[in-house]
Amino acid sequence: MKRFADLHLRVPLEDPSKAETMIQKASALGYNLIGIPLSPHATREQISQLRHICSEAKVDLATRLNFSPRTPNELLQSLRRLRRKFEIIAVRCHTKDVARQAAKDRRVDLLQFSVTNLRKRFFDEAEAELASQALSSLEIELAPILQLTSFSRVRLLSSLRREAATAERAKVPITLSSGATDEHFMRGPRDYAALTTLFDLPMSSALRALSENPWVTVERNRKKLSPDYVAPGIHVVGRKTGD
């Protein structure tokens, strides 16, 4: 049985009751893992409160940080400061320089692009090649497909079709997430998979993008963040206590 994940559930942290409703809804829709974006200054209490709500709803929580850097240097500084505090790092690329830097940096997990300004979608062949070497994933949010209407939706679908094909060719993992800010825009994983037929992503790839790909990212990062991690392929298997 597939374990589904939604790595971008934008719950309103200032409204705990609505946050709880959205988390419970995600669990009812069949998700086993949700990623909630937090502020870089999120306190341990906030995170433990969210973990408590998630454990009550029987869903796993992955802490996530969204960056929107203006320059590659700003991205590097933020990564240096915050990478080890969060399980998922997503970068919204507003310039080509930032997109290239994010794609080649192994500390970046997800690459996001603007859904309204399609000139700022920089996921081309070169970007895909860099991303495939650095294990970054292309994140496609599906709530904007529900929110946009007429020509804006047509243009977005057209861009997504091109990018999904590029990612498949370059073997860049695709991660599908909701990006929902309201429970009305939340859908079950198989419904989201069906929505991807609108930009010609094969059903098997869509299901992988909702289950295996996000889980691989989160599990890899959890291993790296654990105190037993030393380097890629090396981890502490046991410690000898002194007499």
Add this chain to the structure above:
Amino acid sequence: MIKREKRRYLALEVVNEQPLNEQTVLDTVQSSVHRLFGEYGASKANLKLIKYTPEKRQFVIRCSHKELEHVRAAIASTTTINGKTGAIHVLGVSGTLKALSKKTTNI
């Protein structure tokens, strides 16, 4: 011999605050299919309302099995029902009504 067209039955649940009748829910699904795939796509989907349970806000529709993913996409893309914000969730899909009722025991 001409092969009979295969069908799929979908159990759906409406999330919306206002009272609905069966014609409204069918119109909502049909207009979603029409908006996304046009008249040609809507004609291929061959939608039919089978059963509506107003107290549970659940209903069953039938569509062509070849168009299942398109119909599912259209259902998922529904954000307004009768002019008000709402959503439709797929509870289960099956090739026969009997199997569907086994899958979704509460419908």
